Every structure is written in structure tokens, then in C-alpha cells.
Amino acid sequence: MTATIEQATPADVADLRQLYYAVYGPHYPTALGTDPAEMSRLIQDPHTLWLVARCARTGALAGSAAVHGEPGSRIGRLEGLAVHPDQRGSGLAGQLTEALCARTLGAGKLDSVYATVRTVSAGPQRVVARNGFRPMGILPNAVDLDSRESLALYARHSPGVLDRRVPVAEVPASLAPLLRTVEGSLGISYAETRPTVPRPAPAGAAQAPLEIVEAPAFVRRRFHERFPEPGRWFYPLHTPNILLTPDDGGFEVYAYLNRTGRYCALVTAHPDPAFAAGWLESVTRTLTRAGAGYVEALVPLEHHTALSAFGAQGFIAGALYPAMRRDDDGFHDYVVMSRTTEHIDFHGVVVDPPLQPFLDSYVSAWASTYLPSREVAS
Structure with missing residues (x-):
């Protein structure tokens, strides 16, 4: 499908609500896709960039996504990524994500953008991964949609930001597996952190x-x-x-x-x-x-x-x-x-291979916290 990507306007609110209902049903948990007044406010917010994809032939709304920021902050949140069920597999999700990053991270307006991604399928994880986002961890039971769902945290940084991290001397030992996992995911080092x-x-x-x-x-x-x-x-x-x-x-x-x-x-x-x-x-x-x-x-x-x-x-x-x-x-x-x-039920969780080490790390930390240690008698 050939699509035109442009900024959303308040006139799009009614079509946007229909889009989010078609994608998520009646259980979408944020005002971005359900509250007309809040949607109109965000579209006009100078700290929010909201893009829509339209069918070049018919002008019909086929996709939507936004990066939301706030005054005084250089971090943004990718949210509201939705592609109409009739257009899945068209590449629109990736086009919208890359366009948002190019106009925020690429323009030097933000230092990083993060996304919380559903884990009911690997598709959303692959969309953000193909656009430079890397996994940061797992958020079990984070949101209640049709049922309790776990989310994955992904982020993309502007060039050079990760090289300017402030060193940390020590952390509680329970965090060590997570730090090792992040090292493998991002190629950064916590060798000096005890x-x-x-x-x-x-x-x-x-x-x-x-x-x-x-x-x-x-x-x-x-x-x-x-x-x-x-x-x-x-x-x-x-x-x-x-x-x-x-x-x-x-x-x-x-x-x-x-x-x-x-x-x-x-x-x-x-x-x-x-x-x-x-x-x-x-x-x-x-x-x-x-x-x-x-x-x-x-x-x-x-x-x-x-x-x-x-x-x-x-x-x-x-x-x-x-x-x-x-x-x-x-x-x-x-x-x-x-x-x-x-x-917590991970039976329905689908994780792409780059995210799997974070799930393993969480399960290990959960077991250490909540399962009693066993003493073996000889």
C-alpha cells in the first residue's frame, strides 16, 4: 500500500478513535485513543508529535503513532502505534516509527525515545527493533487489557548519549544479572560496578x-x-x-x-x-x-x-x-x-530472541525473592 504520512489534526479525532477501536477493541487503556478532548489537546501540544498514515488513493486513515514529550525534558515516549487490521503487513508501522524518530531523535530534539510493547505476539517487538529500538527489560502484569498482560520496555538513543553515562560504584547484588543482560543487549559495560x-x-x-x-x-x-x-x-x-x-x-x-x-x-x-x-x-x-x-x-x-x-x-x-x-x-x-x-502467567507471552534474556533474568530474580531456599540434608 502506498501511504502518505503527515501530522494529525483535530479534524482526525473521530477517525482516530475508530482506528484504535478497530485495532484494540473497547479496552484500550489510555486517553490517547479514547478521549476526544485529550486527543485534540495532544495533537496541538507542541511537545507531542502525532503522525498519521493515509491511503494515497482514498485518503482513508490507515495508521497512527505519536512521540509524546514534556516541557524541560529530552525524553519521549512512543505511543499509540496502530495500523488498521486491513493494512497489517504493509510496513506502515515501521514507516510511522522511523518518521517519528527522524523528526525527534534525528533532529536533536530528544536524547532518547522509549516504548512499552505488548508481548502477545512478536510482531510489535520486531517493528520497534527494526527501527533501532533495543530491549531494556520486561514489565510483568503491567497492564489490564482483555486480561493481565506483560509489556516489554524498548528504547532508542541519540548518537553518543550512551557514551556519557555517569558511572555507578555499587548496586545491590540482586541487580547483577540484569546489568549483565543489559551489557549484552547494548554493548555497554558495568565492569566497574560492584x-x-x-x-x-x-x-x-x-x-x-x-x-x-x-x-x-x-x-x-x-x-x-x-x-x-x-x-x-x-x-x-x-x-x-x-x-x-x-x-x-x-x-x-x-x-x-x-x-x-x-x-x-x-x-x-x-x-x-x-x-x-x-x-x-x-x-x-x-x-x-x-x-x-x-x-x-x-x-x-x-x-x-x-x-x-x-x-x-x-x-x-x-x-x-x-x-x-x-x-x-x-x-x-x-x-x-x-x-x-x-x-504472573508467562504461558501466553511471546518474546523475540533479543528479549528472552530479560525474561530469564526476571524469572530468576522473582524466584530468588519469593521462593524459599531449600536446605539439602546429607
Whole structure:
């Protein structure tokens, strides 16, 4: 099929909604393909590049994809990649992906672009891989569509970015297999990073109740009052919409909860993220009661204590994003720590060979965390 690729306009919203319904059915978990007002806003957002593919003969909408960024950040998210079922196998997905990368990474506007890719088939993984994206890890049970699905994390960097990573001296030993896997995937080295024993978990009132505030506009305002400078927090493209706090208001945990997909991202805490580390068990229980089947946190690789605290509460490092955050002329690596309260079933997961080592690494880490060690009596 011969297609014309161009920027989406607000006039395309109705056709775009029909496209996403044709591809994903009624369970697409993001506003990008379901909420007309939000779609129109994103199309006109100067930090979002949304492209559509049209049949050159009929003008019918055949494909869509976007790279979404935010002010002050040089990282983007590839999202909404969809090709009409009648046009699958036409190469449109790859054309859209490459066009987006050429106009963002290739133009020097972004340092990296990431994508969370479905694992119900190898097709989506191969599309992004053919366009320069490389696997970074696995996110088990990350989203609820027709059923609970695992996603794969892929990313593509601008030239030279990976060479400017800030070295990390030590990490908890449980992260060593993931680091080795990333080395093999990206050809980068963590030879100078020592695996060491986890730090002691901070004391906290793990069973104490937490109140949850679900008032998105209020939470957003309070978040920006608490954190006027993004240097004290970092979770790209996630604006918190809920707040958790104990009865005495001693601290506040900010999170983004997606009820449709039943997943949650922990963004940060006030007055200091470390202060809330001892409450992780209570935080997770509260979020589970609020409907989150999957909770994740983005933790700097150099924050040994925070990584240890999350590990002590059953969070597992499923993905590593090298050179994710720019800091002056260097870049910091981040770990995706996740915990799911639902049964993980990998029987339906399909992984392309480059992603398989990440799945193996996660399964090994999960077993080390949740299965009791056996003593052999002689």
C-alpha cells in the first residue's frame, strides 16, 4: 500500500478513535485513543508529535503513532502505534516509527525515545527493533487489557548519549544479572560496578493505615507546590493524580494511578522519598485496595539504599534504562522496580530472541525473592 504520512489534526479525532477501536477493541487503556478532548489537546501540544498514515488513493486513515514529550525534558515516549487490521503487513508501522524518530531523535530534539510493547505476539517487538529500538527489560502484569498482560520496555538513543553515562560504584547484588543482560543487549559495560549486599531496610509502620486522596487537580497543584523544581523528582510523562498520607500527615506519597489499565507508578514523596521507604508495604496495600494490580517505581541506579528498600518489599528489577536522565553533560541510569499482587502467567507471552534474556533474568530474580531456599540434608 502506498501511504502518505503527515501530522494529525483535530479534524482526525473521530477517525482516530475508530482506528484504535478497530485495532484494540473497547479496552484500550489510555486517553490517547479514547478521549476526544485529550486527543485534540495532544495533537496541538507542541511537545507531542502525532503522525498519521493515509491511503494515497482514498485518503482513508490507515495508521497512527505519536512521540509524546514534556516541557524541560529530552525524553519521549512512543505511543499509540496502530495500523488498521486491513493494512497489517504493509510496513506502515515501521514507516510511522522511523518518521517519528527522524523528526525527534534525528533532529536533536530528544536524547532518547522509549516504548512499552505488548508481548502477545512478536510482531510489535520486531517493528520497534527494526527501527533501532533495543530491549531494556520486561514489565510483568503491567497492564489490564482483555486480561493481565506483560509489556516489554524498548528504547532508542541519540548518537553518543550512551557514551556519557555517569558511572555507578555499587548496586545491590540482586541487580547483577540484569546489568549483565543489559551489557549484552547494548554493548555497554558495568565492569566497574560492584554487586554488594543490600542495605538494611528502613524502619517504618508497615501496617499503619494510609489515607488516599483522589482529586487529580488538587494533587497536581500540591505536587507542583511541593516540587517546584523537577530536580527533586523524576518520572517522565507521569503526572501524579493521587496522594497517599498517614493520619498525622507526616509525609506524602505522590503516584499516578490508571484505573482502566489497573497500573500505578510511584512518582515521589515529600519531604524526602527516603522518608517513606519504610512505608512501602502499606503504600502497596493501599494502592492494591484502590485497584492497582501492578505498581512500579523508577529508581536511580546509584541509589543503593532505595533499591535495597524496594527489594526488601518484594519489588523486582525487571528493566534498566541506561542514560535515561540528563544531568549537565552526563546521563543517569534508572531501574524499573515493579511489584504485582496478581498471579504472573508467562504461558501466553511471546518474546523475540533479543528479549528472552530479560525474561530469564526476571524469572530468576522473582524466584530468588519469593521462593524459599531449600536446605539439602546429607
